[in-house]
Amino acid sequence: MTLALPSVKVCSWTQDFDAPASLATYVAHGGYQALRRVITEKIPGDDIIAQLKLSALRGRGGAGFPTGLKWSFMPRAFPGDKYIVCNSDEGEPGTFKDRDILRYNPHQLIEGMAIAGYVLGAKVGYNYIHGEIFEIYQIFERALNEAREAGYLGDNLFGTDFSFQLHAHHGYGAYICGEETALLESIEGKKGQPRFKPPFPASFGLYGKPTTINNTETLASVPWIVQHGGQAFLELGKPNNGGPKLFSVSGHVNKPGNYEVRLGTPFSELLEMAGGVRNGHRLKAVIPGGSSAPVLPAGIMMDCTMDFDSIAKAGSMLGSGAVIVMDETVCMVRALERLAYFYFEESCGQCTPCREGTGWMYRVIQRIEHGQGRPEDLDLLNSVAGKIGGHTICALGDAAAMPVQSFLKHFGDEFAYHVEHKRCMV
Amino acid sequence: MLSQESLNQIALEVAKYPAEQKQSAVMAALRIAQSEKGWLSRELVEYVAGVLDMPAIAAYEVATFYNMYDTGSVGRHKITVCTNLPCALMGANEIAEHLKTRLGIGFGETTEDGRFTLKEGECMGACGDAPMCLHNNHVMHVKLTPATIDALLESLE
Numbered sequence: 001m002t003l004a005l006p007s008v009k010v011c012s013w014t015q016d017f018d019a020p021a022s023l024a025t026y027v028a029h030g031g032y033q034a035l036r037r038v039i040t041e042k043i044p045g046d047d048i049i050a051q052l053k054l055s056a057l058r059g060r061g062g063a064g065f066p067t068g069l070k071w072s073f074m075p076r077a078f079p080g081d082k083y084i085v086c087n088s089d090e091g092e093p094g095t096f097k098d099r100d101i102l103r104y105n106p107h108q109l110i111e112g113m114a115i116a117g118y119v120l121g122a123k124v125g126y127n128y129i130h131g132e133i134f135e136i137y138q139i140f141e142r143a144l145n146e147a148r149e150a151g152y153l154g155d156n157l158f159g160t161d162f163s164f165q166l167h168a169h170h171g172y173g174a175y176i177c178g179e180e181t182a183l184l185e186s187i188e189g190k191k192g193q194p195r196f197k198p199p200f201p202a203s204f205g206l207y208g209k210p211t212t213i214n215n216t217e218t219l220a221s222v223p224w225i226v227q228h229g230g231q232a233f234l235e236l237g238k239p240n241n242g243g244p245k246l247f248s249v250s251g252h253v254n255k256p257g258n259y260e261v262r263l264g265t266p267f268s269e270l271l272e273m274a275g276g277v278r279n280g281h282r283l284k285a286v287i288p289g290g291s292s293a294p295v296l297p298a299g300i301m302m303d304c305t306m307d308f309d310s311i312a313k314a315g316s317m318l319g320s321g322a323v324i325v326m327d328e329t330v331c332m333v334r335a336l337e338r339l340a341y342f343y344f345e346e347s348c349g350q351c352t353p354c355r356e357g358t359g360w361m362y363r364v365i366q367r368i369e370h371g372q373g374r375p376e377d378l379d380l381l382n383s384v385a386g387k388i389g390g391h392t393i394c395a396l397g398d399a400a401a402m403p404v405q406s407f408l409k410h411f412g413d414e415f416a417y418h419v420e421h422k423r424c425m426v
Numbered sequence: 427m428l429s430q431e432s433l434n435q436i437a438l439e440v441a442k443y444p445a446e447q448k449q450s451a452v453m454a455a456l457r458i459a460q461s462e463k464g465w466l467s468r469e470l471v472e473y474v475a476g477v478l479d480m481p482a483i484a485a486y487e488v489a490t491f492y493n494m495y496d497t498g499s500v501g502r503h504k505i506t507v508c509t510n511l512p513c514a515l516m517g518a519n520e521i522a523e524h525l526k527t528r529l530g531i532g533f534g535e536t537t538e539d540g541r542f543t544l545k546e547g548e549c550m551g552a553c554g555d556a557p558m559c560l561h562n563n564h565v566m567h568v569k570l571t572p573a574t575i576d577a578l579l580e581s582l583e
Binding site: 090 | 564
């Protein structure tokens with residue numbers, strides 16, 4: 001498998017090599033050819049955006065927004081400074097795919113960002129890397145140095161008038177910085193508190209300049225699409241869900257890890273790749289797209305295919321592709337208690353419904369888990385969740401509400417049992 | 427207040443951003459300062475703000491907003507365990523209990539000899555390798571077992 005030949009492994013193909021992160025490995029297998037061609041042949045940016053639209057590449061960070069459309073929002077002809085920013089602040093519980101791209105295939109991300117810089121008219125880019133993975137940040141810094149020394153980053157690339165500088169910005173522990181405007185605030189050296197939108201980053205982004213922000217896996221897919229065309233990428237997935245995707249499978253499986261498979265692959269196949277449910281236990285529930293995505297019971301999940309549309313139809317979200325598998329031994333009250341604590345801990349404190357509501361929900365779930373629940377608590381939880389969702393500046397409020405609502409919807413019996421019997425039914 | 431080596435590292439970070447945006451380097455500068463001094467005292471945060479020509483209050487805001495900065499003293503070795511749901515499903519609570527028993531302290535506490543601080547962390551973005559912990563913010567230890575925890579603790583003076 002290489003970048004030069006089309007394969008279902010778009011982002012994870014280097015992992016089997018001895019020095020997967022090295023420039024030599026990447027270049028020996030077709031790396032930086034797409035960038036060279038785009039720049040030296042002066043391929044119009046509109047053509048590349050058209051290929052992205054054809055590819056049906058959708059944002060891999062969680063929202064699933066069409067990448068070609070997002071790029072088309074950028075005022076590319078605007079004469080001043082513009083920025084391309086990569087969101088590698090991967091902190092959505094269950095998600096660990098971008099870490100593997102950074103440590104095993106950093107040059108494909110660098111190439112993707114340089115192509116983005118060329119298309120969007122950005123001369124400078126930043127990659128914001130999650131605080132807790134400092135060793136991975138160092139790997140990426142080394143890759144940047146390699147790329148600079150080899151002339152893939154810097155001034156007058158390939159002897160043309162196109163210049164592109166790329167830097168890594170290391171976070172230091174704040175889930176909220178995965179929200180794109182909080183991330184911009186953080187790069188500016190401030191608290192990571194989301195901004196009101198509009199204005200959107202494409203008009204008022206980093207330092208107030210037009211900025212495009214994409215996820216790591218999204219940008220790393222760009223060189224492949226430039227090399228092989230949007231149609232080839234689309235065909236690796238299904239209509240409206242182009243390409244393969246990295247799925248991070250964690251929890252009660254025999255082989256947790258990242259699996260890059262075609263969008264549209266049946267969940268049952270993905271589960272099998274991850275070794276199946278461990279200890280021969282029965283599957284109970286799955287959170288299919290990171291902790292913010294609504295939980296789905298096993299029966300619904302086993303009928304799903306892994307793509308944006310199928311998971312949305314089942315009432316959840318593909319999100320970041322983080323698949324958290326829970327077997328029959330899991331107490332859903334305890335599981336939700338831990339998630340509720342997470343959103344309480346990570347709320348940035350800016351909006352009252354989220355700041356107060358996340359703590360309130362956590363305390364109510366905690367008392368249910370510890371045998372002090374009241375009969376009215378289930379309605380109370382739904383009421384608080386409903387008053388957070390849609391009433392905050394950013395999506396963290398919704399992210400905190402959706403687990404509560406979905407756990408109660410699908411596993412309300414367990415919560416009622418806890419309240420009535422002061423103990424767990426599992 | 428900081429070594430020349432740390433100041434050189436901060437200068438490299440400042441160079442990443444536009445000349446009029448030195449504040450962008452504050453996260454890295456605080457990280458570098460904390461790595462040298464162990465934790466961020468009020469004086470140290472003010473000093474870093476001075477290096478970057480920014481108001482001290484703005485640097486405090488950053489130091490208190492992000493989880494990995496320590497604005498109070500910590501032990502020589504800070505161990506942060508992720509106990510979020512995917513990690514918990516894969517045994518993180520048992521690992522945390524083992525650490526608490528071995529060290530005789532709870533989350534947020536430091537051993538009397540000042541050797542270890544234990545903290546509960548949030549998602550570190552490495553759930554496939556759970557259970558895991560961070561040592562002094564920068565070194566990740568994965569797929570922990572009671573035996574590997576014991577070996578880690580013994581290796582840290």
